[in-house]
Amino acid sequence: VLLNPSPPEGNVKVTWDFAKTASTPKITVSGVTGSNVIENIYQGEKVFLGSYLTPVKVVATECGGLNRLRTTSAELTIPAPEQSNLQLEAQNLTMNLAAESKAISGSAVVTVPLGTRFSLGLVQVESGVRRELPSEFFLGPLLSLESPLAYPTCYESNVLLEFDENAFAGKQIFQAVHLGSQDVVVFSDEAPRQVVSVEVVRPLRLGNDGNTVTFNNVTYNLDDLLVTWSHKHGMPPQIAKAHVQHESLPFLNVMTYRYEPLSTDYLEFSPRGREQRKEPVYQFTRMEYDSFPRGANLVDAEDVHPRSKFNLDKTTTPKTKISDSEQMVTAKTIYDNNDYWQNWSKFIPSKRAQAIATDPDLELGWPAQTTIAASYGLMQVLYSEAVKFGGGVINGQLRPFYLFDRPEHVGVAGAGSIPTGTAVWASKFRWANGITSGTDSCAPAFKTPEKMDKKIQRASYLYNGAVKYGKDIMQYQLNYLPIPTGPMLP
């Protein structure tokens, strides 16, 4: 006898009648809770407590192998046990999946991938009619973290963010912000207290594109790396991957490198700006200038080499590229011979452009800091950002080359661009929410997901500084939504 689908409510009454000649008669009922085997009772009737997790199946056997079962049946019994008509409803809103439901009697487990926005609610089913029970939801204590968080981060004490936390509603929306587990306690006037244990797990993958990176015939799981560091810094992993799409040229090129002679170098490192090349933190990785030699930690073939994509002289045939050993190459030389394809001048204010045109030797005649005034890797982090946030270190040294997301680098904690990139984003998210102090906890509350999205967009814009960048990120992230490994209610 098979009751399939399992009855949505109530218990199962099983009746049976074996012939007297049957040998060791046995009734086994699966899909119910509690003891489910009855042996050596030839005739009877028993009510089993439905678990409602799997179809209820009744099997009658005897050792003789002959079919001496005269009758057997299973049917729903009334009344249902207390609260058996109460269900937990959960829906993955990020992936816009159908709502799942499951009977709940005191507790339940929900599984969601990191970065997922989802809803929880209690539903009462009466005579086939479903009704949401207005409830209040509270985050319980943090139960576990998959791995330690890293500063800067947000929501340090939770793996879940609850929207509109004072609401009394049929459904409540949450976002999975860290890997780990945490209880959600649900109070309703019409049902006993329920405890929902939410497990925030790694997604199966982030979208269907660019899940792995291959460089020099070695492949690694990019999504896994992004999830790990997004977890640590409280960043939605799909947002991190959207930054990778925006920043890497072409997509997933781990050796992406960009030098900014007219903005970053001009304003921050050159003698026309802040002249940060003098700062002690840059002394081992800066390029030569004045009487100072090239930084002692620089390896020409690795750290200096990215500038070799630039022309030293565009008028020769073939064009002369900048060799790694070339000394005192000025920003003017790089600008004059490469702006036609790098388009630096198309981004700067007109007055700065005019100043450069007026006296190019004065404005750009200083040695280009192509190592420290540049951005690196899949997330295009500035070398200065790695300095400030402590990323990119291998064997005690921070070198620009280590910010490229090569397989041998991403295997070292903190190296590559992603640890620094996610940290930078987290710092921008803190700023976007008005949290400026490194000593302050960061747990901004939002009434709606849309309000959080505005802050995510703003943090993403601050990451790059281009006006449209934040909007682009919100669009790109739709390509990389966290795909669940299974149902929310297993």
Add this chain to the structure above:
Amino acid sequence: MRLRATILSSLTLALLCGTSTGALGDVQGGDDALAAVFYPNDLRVDARGVSQLTEIPQWTTMRVDLDATGSQNYLIVAYSNGFGGRVRVIREGASGPELVADPREPIMFGSSPSIEALNLAGDSRPEVVVGFANGRKGRSFAWVFQWGGQTLSSLNPFLDNDPDEVRERREIIDPTFVDVDGDGRMEILEPSENFGVDVEFEREEQSVPLVPDRSFNVLELGSDGFQQSAVGATYFGYFERLKGKPIATTEALKATAGHYVLRIINGEEGEHRVESAEIQLNGQIVASSNDFRARAAVIEKQVSLNATNSITVELRGGPGSRINVIIQKAAN
């Protein structure tokens, strides 16, 4: 008076701003040392705090005549710890230099602080513009402050108009201060979201020629600070006559095809006006030396733009003369 200091240098400041004879200047080590004394401790705590981030303390100073008394008796200092920024106003007090303004709002972030003092409100007192570099493109995020006698108040535009949220002022990106309409008061031009080119190339062999968007938002000063004008600028260019033979400068620009007004703001603050020049748009002369001969402050021309365009400007007057060229959509 236009003042600008982008680097920390007492000499530069002295050249640009003059030095005060008051007690502020008597501190050993000058403005730099004074700024160091007043470095906000919470910037140090914020960077180090629980985070152990690497703090890179920086500051830029400028002496400004905030009260329009004829004496540059206020020292403005823009600070950064490498992450967050702050502006402070220091003045000589009864017992020595004292902090007289330390606004905590709006929140500023970025590094490499800079300061400008500009008269934006059209009164006798300068506004203070503080900038910080932010993001991998090295853009300047600027904050405009107005001195109220005892406090610095931000004039930046508001972030959005969400009625549920506390109104928050936003940064102004890469601002250009220019009198767009020729009324004697400066507006702010801020690159629009389409400004520049939308494609970058990692290798030269992947590149293709691109025509840039050169459009700007125009911010006008109202009663509640700067607000974005409904009419932006499709193009803005600043041109200055250099020494030697006149040179024609050509720039390409994208536009929505249609009718526009090309406005030439001749000179700055009544000075440095151009007497002879030629401006071509898509190969057609739209302004010639005849238009400049009268040295009018504002010259306007009706023009048409295509989807892609080129503008060529050649200044022929005395070195140092200058113009701003703005193209805006025609009213109808």
